[in-house]
Amino acid sequence: RGEAPWDSWQEMVDAFAAALPQIVGDRPYHLLGFCFGGYAAHALAARFEADQQVQGPASVMLVDAVVPSRVPEAFPSELAEGGPLDLMQRRLRVLATKYGSDPGLFGRLCAALETARDTDDALERVTPILAADPGVQNVFRVGDAKAIRTYLSLYLHYVGFIAGLRDLPAHQVPTLTVSCAETSARLTVPGEDWAGYVGSLHDHAIDAPHDLVLFPPHTAEVAGAIRRFVARPVEAARPRSRKAQGQAGAGVH
Numbered sequence: 001r002g003e004a005p006w007d008s009w010q011e012m013v014d015a016f017a018a019a020l021p022q023i024v025g026d027r028p029y030h031l032l033g034f035c036f037g038g039y040a041a042h043a044l045a046a047r048f049e050a051d052q053q054v055q056g057p058a059s060v061m062l063v064d065a066v067v068p069s070r071v072p073e074a075f076p077s078e079l080a081e082g083g084p085l086d087l088m089q090r091r092l093r094v095l096a097t098k099y100g101s102d103p104g105l106f107g108r109l110c111a112a113l114e115t116a117r118d119t120d121d122a123l124e125r126v127t128p129i130l131a132a133d134p135g136v137q138n139v140f141r142v143g144d145a146k147a148i149r150t151y152l153s154l155y156l157h158y159v160g161f162i163a164g165l166r167d168l169p170a171h172q173v174p175t176l177t178v179s180c181a182e183t184s185a186r187l188t189v190p191g192e193d194w195a196g197y198v199g200s201l202h203d204h205a206i207d208a209p210h211d212l213v214l215f216p217p218h219t220a221e222v223a224g225a226i227r228r229f230v231a232r233p234v235e236a237a238r239p240r241s242r243k244a245q246g247q248a249g250a251g252v253h
């Protein structure tokens with residue numbers, strides 16, 4: 001939308017915390033976050049629970065949001081060493097090999113990166129190549145190079161400061177985790193990792209890749225899991241574990 005991205009995790013959460021009460025007013029609401037957006041939803045629930053002046057959410061839904069301490073296991077390429085161009089190349093490899101229609105797509109992207117002067121120049125060079133590929137168009141639901149450039153630019157920016165996230169607060173809000181098979185293959189029951197951070201936890205496993213879980217045909221299953229969770233009988237929150245009481249959530253991301 002032409003807005004400048006936030007410069008820190010705290011700035012992002014502060015902006016959401018200021019805007020949300022104005023949007024929902026006194027109405028009951030639920031918070032949903034995908035990937036690292038789940039961290040924001042979780043942090044907002046904890047903040048509003050501590051602030052008696054603000055109505056908190058009735059529940060929180062985390063769609064394939066891995067507990068920060070396990071992010072290096074789930075997404076090793078995103079946190080590997082290197083500069084922005086190295087991170088971009090790793091992300092381009094994922095997009096090209098998983099979704100690209102042209103077997104030579106990644107090779108052409110690498111050739112474009114080799115001649116790039118800096119990150120902005122690299123984005124200018126690779127986005128038209130990505131936008132022209134039918135498979136990538138299908139993932140983004142658009143063949144617009146500007147939209148793909150915005151995605152890559154924000155990806156580089158937010159991975160940078162989310163990588164510095166060291167902890168998350170705990171809260172007592174009932175929480176649903178939707179765990180993708182692609183992520184679960186790297187971790188053991190990733191949804192249960194949130195048990196020490198929330199009052200009550202439900203996990204729904206889905207056979208979908210991380211990048212496509214919120215696209216058809218997977219949206220119907222995700223929506224069904226959310227509807228069942230929201231319609232469930234209200235539960236009493238169980239006590240937090242010692243881990244959550246003693247350390248709100250040591251992590252890296």
